[in-house]
Amino acid sequence: MEFGIGAYAVLATTIFGIGALGFVVRRNFLVQLMSVELMLNAVNLLFIAFNRIYVEQHGGQSFAFVVIAVAAAEAALGLAIAIAYHRIHRSVETDLADRLRH
Amino acid sequence: MTGSAGSWLFLVAASLAVACALGTVLSRNTLRSAMFLLGHLGSLAMLYLTLHAELLAAIQLLVYAGAILVLFVFVIMLIGPSGGEPPPFRNAFPRTFAATFVATLGLAVLGLVGRTAMEVPSAPEGFGGVEAVGFALFRDAAVPFELIAVTLTVAALGVVGITRGKTAVEAAGEAKRPEAE
């Protein structure tokens, strides 16, 4: 049994979907953040898989590297916001934040 | 990496990745979610290996699993694992809707990508290795690489600003009007 790049793409899409689903249905700040990480990982997998087709350069792998670096920055900032959020609500349940409305 | 070994590795890693992703999303305990995420990251690193991306696989483990995830765990420990969140699929509407969404996305992309017959050329010598990717990053992609430094600086500044000790003014009380509930 052989698996082409299509299989990787299907896998990446599945992971992306799971991440998106998690983001939409969960209300825990940290789990939502982890869902976003899942989505970013799916993107990385896609980049690296597609790079396997275009072997004469490393554009996809470079992009994946950048995504990992930026994801690190994003996670750090996000966790700082999560802590600030926790200080106010004593919880990380994001549905508690609904003070801002018409 | 082709052949049956690669196929087996792909199947195992892919199943593991999907299972761990589901575990991350569905666990009610945040710490368990983080552990599932760790598993997921590891299985992705395995997949990267099957794609000749050795350096990226290493970075995945070092940066993602080693740094980002540790940060997560640290924060979870700091604020205590949460409980009490209602089960994610209690509501009819998001359930219906999310299912529709994933189904739409899945159908579209699965059918399409699976259909796309893309030839996989054989990887040249050193593809995905430290040297090749290093050259790509430091020579060809020097501009983006340098710009990442700014992004990281911004994140650091933000984190410092948000978390550092109270200023004297904050202790004395804040602007009155905006807080008036």
Added chain:
Amino acid sequence: MHGTPLAIALLVAVLAPLAGAIVSGLFLRNAPKKAVSLVSVSAVFVSFVAAAIAYVGLDEGSLRFEGYRWFTIPLGGGQGVPIEFALSMDALSGMMAVMVAGIATLIHLFSVGYMAEEESYARYFAYLNLFTFAMQLLVLAANLPLLFVGWEGVGLCSYLLIGFWHQNLAYEAAARKAFIVNRVGDVAVLVGMFLVASLTGTLDFEALSQRAGVFDVPAFGVLGMTAATAVSLLFFWGATAKSAQIPLYVWLPDAMAGPTPVSALIHAATMVTSGVYLSARMSPIFVKSSAALTVILLVGAATALLAGLVALTQDRMKKVLAFSTVSQLGFMFAAVGVGAFSAAMFHVFTHAFFKALLFLGAGSVMHAVHAHGDAELDRLGGLRKALPVTSLTFLVGALSLAGVPLLAGFFSKEQILHALFGAAGNAQLAAGGVAVSIPSWAATTAIVFLALAALSTAFYSLKLYLRTFTGEPRHDAEPHEGGLEMKLPLVLLAVGAVLAGYLWLPAEGLERFAESLRAVVRDALPVEAHGGALPMIVGLGALAIGAGLAVALYKGKAEDPLPAKLGAFYRAAYQNFGVDALYDRLFVRPVAAISRFVRSFDFETIDGLFVGIPSGLATVGSKAVRQLQGSTVHSHALGMVVGLVLVFGYFGYPRLEVTIRHEGARTVLEVPPSFGYSYRVDFGGDGTYETGDFRADLTALAVPPSAAKKDRVVLLVHREPLDSEPVEVWLDEHPRELGERELGADFIPPGARGALPIMAWIEDGAVKLRTNLPGDEPEERELRPGQSHRIGAARLVATGVAFARVEVKNAFGHVTVQELEFPFRGRARTAVRGGSRRIP
């Protein structure tokens, strides 16, 4: 910048009030009131003097101040319509500018006394100056965009001044109504401007009147209108808002909430007439559309009557005057509607004097009895002795409004009636070589309406005077006249209300005034009077009856007998015939409901849209609302996902728009090329795709003869003239009669009616024709597709019907199918059905 010294006067006329506004609004806030009065009154006076100098120096033709290239409206392909920042004055704008500045000066002066106790004195005068600036800009602008700046400006100032006295936001409704109604009109003006720019390539008034010939050719059709009609109606729509015509007049009576001098300046003398001014400016285009003129005539006349009737029943001074203004504006538009622009401008001119006078008189009364906002007629009376100057001047104004001979209002109203009679008399009006015809029923209706409106004008103006100044006092104030600064404007305006009409008389030395105006505006009517003595008899008759009734009813009466006498009609008219309530129900409430709906745009709405509407899902919906309500991360994320699915759905299914084009003998199918799209076509429905498999490079395909269906033929019937669109008759084996619709009424001889002159049916793929015309032997012939045959004035062509199944596949493998049947020649149409499926 360049221009003659005289042209600089135009700049001064416009900018002096702006300078006044800036100085008194920003720098004199805490200065003594005397300083404010000095600055603002003199600013307007300077504007008056400058305008007058320019006007006097204006011999034949026009004066122009060139500023700089303001901007260029891009028209694609490097083309553009350049717009200059330029002012210009001709007889039309000159008259307006002098009048506006003159009356504004008097009203500023009056305000000095009237607003003496006001706290925000400087702010008031700043607004008033700003308004004068905007109005002068509107009048003196050399092109439409600059005029539009003034147009918006007067609306804005009016908005600020109406709300001037209101202490909190709850009372601003009137101001907001005024503004929104005006904005509704602005949309039309903007769209009209676009149209004019794209058709003529200019928006400059001078160039526009030279290029008006463009509109002689029916350049394009909008809803079956010619360009001239579309443009005229758009500008008229704008004018109905600014000049308070049906259906947009509702704001003006409410706008009386501001200080009375403001009502006099804005809502009587200047701003509201800008719609008439714009019509006169656009007269070269207006006169090219009979349809638009007829609409304007009817709307104007109806407004005059409706507002006149409402004015009869109002019991507050300013309300009566407000509706009276609406009614008089209706008169002006009726004149515009028969192409008598100079008569309309004449009425603008005289009306400005007597209506400003009446408003200031009302202000003087209110000042005297300390009435706030408005004076109820039931609480006035007997003021003649205490207020001799006001009383006398008010009487002059009222009589002038009523149309008493030899006063200003008489002359202008007579001219309008003359014009109407002229239009009713000869249906064809000549305007610059193009015949304009107003249906005579419309002109007659308008005459009846205006006669009734004139009657009610006479009635309410007399009523106003009698109930205010005569009889026993019904108030307990100790009235006294205002100071000189209030009396002087009254007297001057009264003089104007008497004399303004004589400027139009064909007397020696005066004729230039009217003549030069007529040289600018394009009257559709010849100058000489029409209808003989009839218009004057109608006018005087209306005056006599109206005034007589008023005197009989009100002389010496303390109570108003009208409500009792008119009963339900009175109540209806008093409530403005329910129009406000209607608008509230039609527009205000739905918009409020929509805004509430959108404001809650998270789950409630998404729910309403996607779940709530199908009733089967209603339960799920309400549950979802309860559980997901609120502005949480959740709801926003779901909104995004909804958006993503929608965006995706847009590309999910291919869209297929087949156009069928006939190129001589060839019929060509055209499909839109698009990314990832590929097509295949099956002609004739035999299951073989003539194009082979799906092809991406397919855009146009000639229809082969093999596509023809055997059992279908279309008979194309061309009538004289033969180049017109043929009538299509789809035939099958059942014989069919070709009657009046296909052949035309004149084709069928009288004796043949009902006797089946021509029968047609299809047999063996050909058309069989049997003619049975009276006088001729019955005859039968056959027409094969492609053949033609002439019978009398008609040419019959048989053409085959092609069938095509067009399929389009997009990048995702989704296919949309459309089956088409269309004749090889003739109009292409008839999509049989379409559908989508997925081909992996």
Added chain:
Amino acid sequence: MTALFALAPLVLLLVGGLLIMLVDAFAKERVEVSALVSTLLGASFVVAAGSLLADPNPSGLPAEITRYLAVDATGYFTDVVLTVAALIATLAAGSYLREHELERPEIYLLLLLSTFGAMVLARAADLIVLFIGLETMSLAVYGMIAMRRNNARSIEAATKYFLLGSFAAAIFLFGAALLYGATGGTSIAAIRDAIRGGHAEPALVMLGLVFTLAGFAFKVAAAPFHGWAPDAYEGAMIPVTGFMSVVVKAAAFASLLRVFTGVFGDPLLMHPTTGWPTLVAALALLSMLVGNLGALGQKNIKRILAFSGIAHAGYVLVGFASLHAVPEDATAAILYYFLAYAGGTGLALASLVAFGSKGLEAVDVDDLVGLGKRHPLLALPMAIAMLSLLGIPPTAGFFAKLFLFQAAAQAGGIFAWLALAGVALSVVSGFYYLRIVVALYASEPAEGAVVARPMRSGYVLLAMVFGSALVVKLGVMPGLYLDLALEAGRGLFH
């Protein structure tokens, strides 16, 4: 070196920002970070404007740089817009933070680096750099919002914006990955060439379009991706709101312009009925509807401006929808709109800063009541801003809308109707903009209401004067700037 000079507006900000960071860290005395940052932004503005006027399309630059960062007239034009907006926001922030005693040097540095990120985003010629610019800009904004960390509203705003923003970024990246898969390139030029050459798998390109468009639509707050905007705007400090509403939006739009004229500028993809123009038209209509109707019932001025921003995103999208028919006119109209919108909204928020002092802010429309009577000079810029946003001539906003709708009218068909809908909906916007003008000028505060006193600060006054001058100048002499925008837009079609 030439590259460094050509990119001087960006280099100045980056180098200057790092220097300020060092100086602030090691200096013994208190450093006036806000003044330094304002100066840097001003310098960058001057350099960008100078380059735009002198040599907008420098040649001979090393390809290693130009394949990532476009050095062209469009880039300088967006630099000008972004630095102007950031300058107004920084000046206002200086006054605001000092007055309300919230001062922290990090905020100014984040402002600076966020502007840098925005400029990178607006110039990005490669999806990698585009993503980095986007994230640099966004992370800084999340940080600025969360900086007022004891304020529940601020943290709520940061939470929502951060989570949703990360979600949107992931969606955008997925699209970028699909485009890479389809074409093997990450730079706009490479992807464009592959698509034009027919080497790209159409389905992947279409999906890439869907996901990148969704990601952009989030950043510019176009409906239905707008949910976060009112909350985030309301919760942020006023100067940060101003920064977000102008800089973030303009940079995202500029980048969208590059991507849509480049990557998706293929004539087949731009087919008016089957390509993306109709889709963008639908988003435009929805945004104009949601924005204008949503703002109607609001009391909070920041929320009003948020919905107004959604509506304005809709107007700009009208321009995008007409790109297929009149590319140059539409591009110029879009670029011009950035300037007008930056002036109007920046001015409004600077005024809002000026209206509060000592912990008391003007938050609701009711808080403005009577300000025009007490402080006519101070209230004037707010009125000008409202009139410009409403589109009353002769202000910037009128011409901005005129040019956009004119472009759509030229495109004809449904796009002309879209323009008409835009004109009609901007009538609706009169309700909420004018409520603010009325509150300023025609009313008195209720008895016993708490009245915020205007602050006294040269910084914010400077910002207001600057903003008013911009708005009025764009209205009185629009031709000059439209020509500039036309010239700048041509760079995209070379």
